[in-house]
Amino acid sequence: MTEQTTGRLKVRLVDGLLILIMAVLAGCGLIYEYLLSHYAGRVLGAVEHAIFATIGIMIVAMGFGAFAARKIKDAFSGFAWLELYICFIGASSILFIAAAIGFTFHLPQLISDTFNLPADVLPRGGWVEQLHQIARYLPYVSAACLGFFIGIEIPLIARVREALYQKHLTHNAGTVYGADYIGAGIGAALWIGWMMSLDINQAAVITASTNLLIGFLILLLFWQKIRWRLLLTACQLLMLAFVIVLSAYGQNWMNSFTDMLYRDQVVLQQQTQYQQIVLTERNLQLNNNPTQTSVLQLYLNGRLQFSSMDERIYHEMLIHPVMASAPKHDSVLLIGGGDGLALREIFKWPVHSVDMVELDPMMISLFKQPRQFLPIRLAKQVIELNANSLSDERLNLMYADAFNQVDQLVAQGRIYDVIVVDLPDPNHPDLNKLYTNHFYTRLQQLLNADGVLVVQSTSPYHAQDAFIAIGKTIADANFSAVEQYHQNVPSFGQWGWSVAVKQGLPVSERLKHSLAAQTMPVIKTQWLTWPIVLASFNFPQGFYKNYVNIKVNRLGSQQLFNYHDQAWRKQQGMVNLNSNQQISP
Known part of the structure; x- marks a missing residue:
């Protein structure tokens, strides 16, 4: 083999490695987009808008980065240093954002403690509030910075390839962009199949480590062509130490910063493929009395799902009417309710079987076997709270997306006497489909002739249009009578539910007749009484005056999501630092 042939082969091997590097970097870039957009949705609340805004900002910033790449004279050195910058920003940005948000959230209390201010005059407005809001929008700043540097990668790799071949490459752009697209697809698959279930800081560190590794590889491949290579080597070693520290301690720091966003002590943080689960405890022990239980609160993606202080109001109102x-x-279908609290109330009735559809297995594991995740004291309290309902032999668990599982149940010809839909609010497009007339029509097909459906329907006070839209959408699914009722749950405020029957009298009339005939079964409750239930079907004057203009939530329309999002945004304009969580069961 001649020297010329050997040289040609070496160039092609290096070029193949460069194309592979481009694919890997594209996957990293896409994962950064997902990481930041996911975290932005968590801290900003408006999930869909945050995700789209973050990705949009990154793409625009990548365009500016591509233009800025023309200013880099030495493509080899520029590319090697570039991966160092991306590694640093990618590994630390989410941790930095969490620290900033946590600090600004606790700033009023720090000022109060420093100047010995009374608790009722905490400085929660003005520049303190503005500082906190700025911190909450830092994910967009990080997205812009990362996008800018990621945008420089493709032009530099294209220039490195031409310098390698020492000529203009006709298909250079197509080759580089082809690797970029394929790599992005692989990155998306890795995110969905693996990294979504990791803690967000761990996922960021793994991705940043890939950038650092590529930086080392570029340094080795083009050692003679890179300027300031000894300085670069020293910086890379320092960055390696930084990444190792973040890998070892970053998640603990992240948890500490996240804990600062909750008023109570965080006793569990768990990131699953579907959501972030946080359980907090408010210790109410007085005079070291061990018999006094504490208050447990469950948050999913930062949104309150229940407080043990008043959850019985919600669950008794959901189930017993x-x-x-x-x-x-005899046969009950429960969609959602992985904490077992709705089940606890269902099993107070003479039920033969309950089919329960839950998306996240971790929810069931946490509330069925809490000793695996919590101290014995808290685990015992969790079991007492849900009456160990998830271990009842009458329960049949189905881990699935409810939208698809309901279709399977219809295909199997299943029929139920009662259907309970206890899902989170429609604050995400993925949840919106579970509030459509299509979904409710399928549920109607699962009910027996005199069966009854109840649906958690958000707050009639904070999200009035969304609440009415849920009832109107159920009515559009061929139910003969649909009613709505509401009650005050202190942790949430005014909350509402919708009930529907396939045929026969409406639910409120059925309850009145049972009370009048004194045939109402005696069920042990802690809060609910039947006069309270009957009164809950009444709404303020003019509550439904806009009913005609409220639209039915059809599959693909996102109408309900928009109603809920508009209400949430309006509410955000009225809250201050005292309302650290958007609540929704």
């Missing part, structure tokens, strides 16, 4: 109005209770 629908169970009391159903002639039979």
